[in-house]
Amino acid sequence: MKDEIYTKQNFLIAIILGLLVNSIFLILKKNILLSIAAFFSIVFLFFAYIKIKKSFKETGRIRKIESVFPDFLQLMSSNLRAGMTIDRALMLSSRPEFSPLDEEILKTAKDIATSKNIEASFLDLSKRIGSEKIKKTILLIIAGIKAGGDIAILLQETSTRLRERELIEKKAYTNVIMYVVFIFLIVSIFAPSLFSLSNILVEMLTKLLSGIPKVETSVTMPFTLSKINVSLEFIKYFSIFFIVVIDLLSSFVLGLITKGSEKEGLKYFPAIFILSIITFFGSRILLKRFLEGLI
Structure with missing residues (x-):
C-alpha cells in the first residue's frame, strides 16, 4: 500500500515538473516540439533519479548488513555453546546495533520456532537480505549442517573467515x-x-x-586550403x-x-x-x- 502511494506521488511530481519545464520552453522558445521533448525528458530524468536513489539506498542497506553479519554469527555461536536452542539463540542475537539485520533475524527465529525447517529458514533469510556474499555464506553453513557438523563451530569459523576476507578486500x-x-x-x-x-x-x-583570398589557377595542386x-x-x-x-x-x-x-x-x-x-x-x-x- 505504501509503495503504491509513493509511486503515485512520484508520478504526480514528475508530471508537474514536466509541465512546468514544458511551459517555460513554450514561452521562451515558442516551439511545441521542443517543449514536448523537454516534458518527456524531465519525466524520464525524474524517474531515473528515483530509481538510482532507491538502488543506492538498497545497496547501502546490504553493505551495512554485510558489515555486521560476522558479529551476528559470532554472537549466535556463543549463544549455542551456552546451551540455547537455535530459535532462542537467534532471538538473543537480534540486537539494535545490528540494524537492519535485527529485523530479519527475528523473522528467521519466528520461522524456526513455528517448526519451519532450519535450512529453509536460513535460505529465506538470504533472499530477504538480497546479498550474494551472505547467500554464499549461508549455503556453506547449510552444507556443513547437512554434513553433520556442529552448528556453533560452523558459525564461529564462518565469522572468522568473513573477517579475514574483509581485511583482504581493504588491502586490495x-x-x-x-x-x-x-x-x-x-x-x-x-x-x-x-x-x-x-x-x-x-x-x-x-x-x-x-582571410585567405581565392586565387584562380589552372595548375592542379595535390591539396588546397579552403574554408572550414x-x-x-x-x-x-x-x-x-x-x-x-x-x-x-x-x-x-x-x-x-x-x-x-x-x-x-x-x-x-x-x-x-x-x-x-x-x-x-x-x-x-x-x-x-x-x-x-x-x-
Missing part, C-alpha cells in the same frame, strides 16, 4: 587507489584540456582560412557531449574498481563532471588568450 583497495587517482585525473583534467585545445585550434584555423564548413558551436557542444560520456563511463570503471559494482561509481559522476566542465571552459579561456598573443 589500498593497492588500486593509485589507479583510481590516475583515472580521475585523466578524465577530469587532461581530457577536457585536450578538448579545449582542439576547440581553440579549430577556431583559429577557421579565422585564418577565412563545420560550425564552431557544433564543435563546442560535440566536445561537451563526449566529455559527459567519458565521465559517465569512467565513473562506472571507478565504481567497479573501488566497490566491485559499476552503479557504485555513479556517486563519483557529479564531482567528475563539474570538475571536467570547469577545466574545459577554464583552459579554453587561458589557451585562447595565450595563442592569440603568439599570433
Whole structure:
C-alpha cells in the first residue's frame, strides 16, 4: 500500500515538473516540439533519479548488513555453546546495533520456532537480505549442517573467515587507489584540456582560412586550403557531449574498481563532471588568450 502511494506521488511530481519545464520552453522558445521533448525528458530524468536513489539506498542497506553479519554469527555461536536452542539463540542475537539485520533475524527465529525447517529458514533469510556474499555464506553453513557438523563451530569459523576476507578486500583497495587517482585525473583534467585545445585550434584555423583570398589557377595542386564548413558551436557542444560520456563511463570503471559494482561509481559522476566542465571552459579561456598573443 505504501509503495503504491509513493509511486503515485512520484508520478504526480514528475508530471508537474514536466509541465512546468514544458511551459517555460513554450514561452521562451515558442516551439511545441521542443517543449514536448523537454516534458518527456524531465519525466524520464525524474524517474531515473528515483530509481538510482532507491538502488543506492538498497545497496547501502546490504553493505551495512554485510558489515555486521560476522558479529551476528559470532554472537549466535556463543549463544549455542551456552546451551540455547537455535530459535532462542537467534532471538538473543537480534540486537539494535545490528540494524537492519535485527529485523530479519527475528523473522528467521519466528520461522524456526513455528517448526519451519532450519535450512529453509536460513535460505529465506538470504533472499530477504538480497546479498550474494551472505547467500554464499549461508549455503556453506547449510552444507556443513547437512554434513553433520556442529552448528556453533560452523558459525564461529564462518565469522572468522568473513573477517579475514574483509581485511583482504581493504588491502586490495589500498593497492588500486593509485589507479583510481590516475583515472580521475585523466578524465577530469587532461581530457577536457585536450578538448579545449582542439576547440581553440579549430577556431583559429577557421579565422585564418577565412582571410585567405581565392586565387584562380589552372595548375592542379595535390591539396588546397579552403574554408572550414563545420560550425564552431557544433564543435563546442560535440566536445561537451563526449566529455559527459567519458565521465559517465569512467565513473562506472571507478565504481567497479573501488566497490566491485559499476552503479557504485555513479556517486563519483557529479564531482567528475563539474570538475571536467570547469577545466574545459577554464583552459579554453587561458589557451585562447595565450595563442592569440603568439599570433
